[in-house]
Amino acid sequence: MTRVLVADDHAIMRRGLMHILEEEFHSILFGEASNGQEALDLAWKQDWDIVILDITMPGRGGLDILKELKQFRPKLPVLVLSMHSEDQFAVRVLKAGASGYMTKENVPEELVKAFKKVLAGGKYVSASLAEKLALRLETDDEKPLYEKLSDREYQVLCLIGSGKTVKQISERLSLSIKTISTYRTRILEKLKMTSNAELTHYALKHKLVDCDP
Numbered sequence: 001m002t003r004v005l006v007a008d009d010h011a012i013m014r015r016g017l018m019h020i021l022e023e024e025f026h027s028i029l030f031g032e033a034s035n036g037q038e039a040l041d042l043a044w045k046q047d048w049d050i051v052i053l054d055i056t057m058p059g060r061g062g063l064d065i066l067k068e069l070k071q072f073r074p075k076l077p078v079l080v081l082s083m084h085s086e087d088q089f090a091v092r093v094l095k096a097g098a099s100g101y102m103t104k105e106n107v108p109e110e111l112v113k114a115f116k117k118v119l120a121g122g123k124y125v126s127a128s129l130a131e132k133l134a135l136r137l138e139t140d141d142e143k144p145l146y147e148k149l150s151d152r153e154y155q156v157l158c159l160i161g162s163g164k165t166v167k168q169i170s171e172r173l174s175l176s177i178k179t180i181s182t183y184r185t186r187i188l189e190k191l192k193m194t195s196n197a198e199l200t201h202y203a204l205k206h207k208l209v210d211c212d213p
Contacts, residue, residue: 002119003047005031007039008054008081013104017052017081020108021115036065043069048076050119053098055082055089061173063096063151070097077118085207086129092151100124145191146206153190154208156183160196161203 033039055062099118114124
């Protein structure tokens with residue numbers, strides 16, 4: 001019996017994922033979580049063979065959930081599904097310990113392929129992402145400045161680019177206004193900028209708006 005935890009805040013998406021996998025695997029048992037904290041709670045209480053995790057859910061950021069999950073159960077395979085493009089999150093997600101990353105636009109056959117590979121202990125990336133990663137290795141010196149940001153700084157940049165105020169960001173990430181201001185200062189220094197207007201323009205240019213994980 002394969003035990004699968006599906007964490008996504010949309011019930012229709014959860015049911016769709018489970019239906020696809022049920023058609024391919026007959027001996028399978030599902031657990032469902034509608035937010036990151038529910039996913040963590042279920043991971044603590046029960047043993048799972050694999051977790052399918054949406055990186056963007058209500059509450060704490062998906063990267064935080066992933067890191068905590070991997071810290072508690074380092075050998076548990078996690079396949080991340082996201083509405084965000086590979087360019088925005090794939091590398092950060094893989095570095096955080098995920099066994100695979102795929103967008104929700106992928107066809108059902110690709111989900112089954114990724115599921116099998118991750119469940120077997122492998123790593124899954126799409127052909128297009130594999131090509132991008134190879135090109136990135138060849139042009140390492142030319143990678144964008146935002147890749148030098150920490151995961152938290154990257155989150156704050158995305159939210160600033162989406163028009164959120166420091167107060168709104170502090171509420172979203174459950175951090176103090178002072179802490180968010182410190183992150184903002186670090187971002188400005190690393191990106192060699194001086195204002196929120198510049199950060200917003202930069203985020204728009206690099207398609208980092210509305211990409212908070």
